[in-house]
Amino acid sequence: MSVNRRIALAAILGVSALAANAAQAADLRVAAIVQSLDTEFNVLWANAAERHPLVQDGTIELTILDGRMDPFNQSNQFDTAINEGYDAIIFIPVDINAGNDPVARAMEAGVPVIGSNTLISDTDLYQSYISSNDVVAGEMLARSVIERLDGEGNVVIVEGMIGQSAQVQRLEGIQKVLAEYPGINVVETRTANWSRAEALTLVENWLISNGGNIQGVIAENDEMAIGALEAVKAYGLDPANVPVAGVDGITDALLAVQRGEMMSTLQDANALAQGAIDLAAAAAQGDSYEPRAEIWDVNGGSLEWGDGTEQQYSVPWVPVTADNVDELLALREGA
Structure with a gap:
């Protein structure tokens, strides 16, 4: 399913999109619960997540859900993801404190949660998280x-x-x-x-x-x-x-x-999204998992993977200047 179609489905159907996608065959099923799909940055994040090699080849079934800037809506999406037996959840919370409880519920149910971009206040609840400072x-x-x-x-x-x-x-x-x-x-x-x-x-x-x-x-x-x-x-x-x-x-x-x-x-949406996919897969599969995103040092990138078990991964900021803006725009057009 294309990213635009999948995002539209999630935005229209909300948590019921999880059940609809659950029937698809995949080695791993990952739910990404994002703040809102009304902002360009979150759409850039979602598009980058859909370009992850294991999502592209069908190994990972990725369902992206629109939180609609509503912490209560995101909490309900967590409950459905847990009940539908998803292997991992990636979370971009609306509220720094309201996001703590749903993450705790998922982790208690054995569903690892990976933080990406914005975070909850109790980051110790995450399996791991990838963000910029x-x-x-x-x-x-x-x-x-x-x-x-x-x-x-x-x-x-x-x-x-x-x-x-x-x-x-x-x-x-x-x-x-x-x-x-x-x-x-x-x-x-x-x-x-x-x-x-x-x-x-x-x-x-x-x-x-x-x-x-x-x-x-x-x-x-x-x-x-x-x-x-x-x-x-x-x-x-x-x-x-x-x-x-x-x-x-x-x-x-x-x-x-x-x-x-x-x-x-x-803010590097590609690194934040694709890094989160790899961390979710590693949390679900264990030590045998090899990351596939190009952002990691093991694949020629600059972000250190280690063994994929660190709790925090930090993506550096990129100041936009007259010297690099043309290149950044060209990369955006090619994404």
Whole structure:
């Protein structure tokens, strides 16, 4: 089944898609419970997971379920995955705390859970997890804007959905860097829920209420950064003079970097997704499993596999620059 068809099925039928796919023959069945399939990054993640060699050849049956940004919905999807006897679950939680209980239920039932991208607060509950350090992302975000301002000026912070690990940890990193720069004044901070449209409205209102006296925008993801950029331009300000930064490396952000209008840091959806598939298979099959994704050092990649039993695997961030943005866009087109 193609990724678009499988995602559409999961989005429409929710947990019942698990039962529908359970009849398919495969050596391993893995359920991936993601936050939402309404965001480009999660779709990039899902597409990358579907390209894993063992998913492509049918060895692993992968069912991708849309959590619809609802922790309760994700909890129900866990129960169905457990009851349907899936061999492993990959989890991208909506809420950093609400995700703990379903992971604990799965592990108690003998179904290993692999964390990917965003995380739960009690990471010890995972069999293993693969992520990028969001505190570091927050630090990179803040520094990219503050350095453009030479450490002086009014900035705003556009936060992600409150309670998600990326929001919590990226804010921590932002605040760590802000503490080093007394000349930076944070005039507004509020969530735009990872949404481009919400960020556009929010930053428009901030520019009006502050008389345009905002010199920089620190947005905790690229969708919100692009919304902020649109607001800055609509207000008549030059993006060259009002630095805007985001995280994820979605396509529109790469194009904006290419135009010199914003800054971004790429989160490697391919490594996060395909690495999670290998870790899920290793958890289900044991020590005999050999990873197939090209991200691992055993296959020519840079991420150390070891014996596949480490609890934490960290995927490095990739700052998007004028020097590498064309290459990153070309890779996106070929994915």
